[in-house]
Amino acid sequence: MSFLPLQINREYREMKDLGKRALKIIAKLANELLDKHETIKIMHVCGTHEDTVTRFGLRNLMPEGIQLVAGPGCPVCVTPASVIDSAIELAKEGVRIYTYGDLYRVPGSKESLSYVKSSYGCDVRVVYGFNDAVRSFDGKASVFIGVGFETTAPTTATMLVRGRAPEGISLLSAYRLTAPGLNHALLLHKERGIPLKGVIAPG
Structure with a gap:
């Protein structure tokens, strides 16, 4: 077997292990937070985030009670x-x-x-x-x-x-x-009684 497939296979295993460890940490932190809150809403800001969340099925990986919601959106989409x-x-x-x-x-x-x-x-x-x-x-x-x-x-x-x-x-x-659109989104969530607990910012 050539070096390249072995390297790719090793990196895949390492990333898979890293993903499993990350999920365990997320589950642990989620349990701690959900003791104090019924639901945790985390909002992402841009279209690239939504693409990543959807492509890799990240919503399905989140523990029950953790919600990833879309934010102000891609700046290209709001270009006048x-x-x-x-x-x-x-x-x-x-x-x-x-x-x-x-x-x-x-x-x-x-x-x-x-x-x-x-x-x-x-x-x-x-x-x-x-x-x-x-x-x-x-x-x-x-x-x-x-x-x-x-x-x-x-x-x-x-x-x-x-x-x-x-x-x-x-x-x-x-x-x-980012700030004006984000502030408006945060204010709307607060006014509607569904405040956000976290934001994934662009950059």
Whole structure:
């Protein structure tokens, strides 16, 4: 047997053992907390968390009485239509638009970036981040749409502050702050008599 399968098998066993130990700790802590509370609600904040929770069946692994609930949601999903409309207008004027894949098909008030690319031939490119946009920049007037919570903003800001972004590429900032949305969600839970006992924050 080759080295790689053995290595993968060993790492899988180690992760499985770690998972079992983590579940035992969670069960122990849950028992201690549930002596004082009937139900423990823990809210996650972003879409990536929900993807992880659902993909790995984490809700089913939680002890009875522990609930994982969805929070304010992914910042891409709450990006105003006006931001997308602005990007579309720029694209129709001949400006190249760099965007994240999950924003590519999100509609503005009438159209999406994917639609104007396929229908009008606008120059819209999907990238993983601002670094990718800078690397592929060839001098054409371009705009990168920055979306995400403030935890993702520094990667873009660093490039700008350090002068690593070339002339001709601009930022359309649609970053969102975690605290206001989170505070609103916490307040609603409290008003409805279902206060949260914990939060899984982005980052």
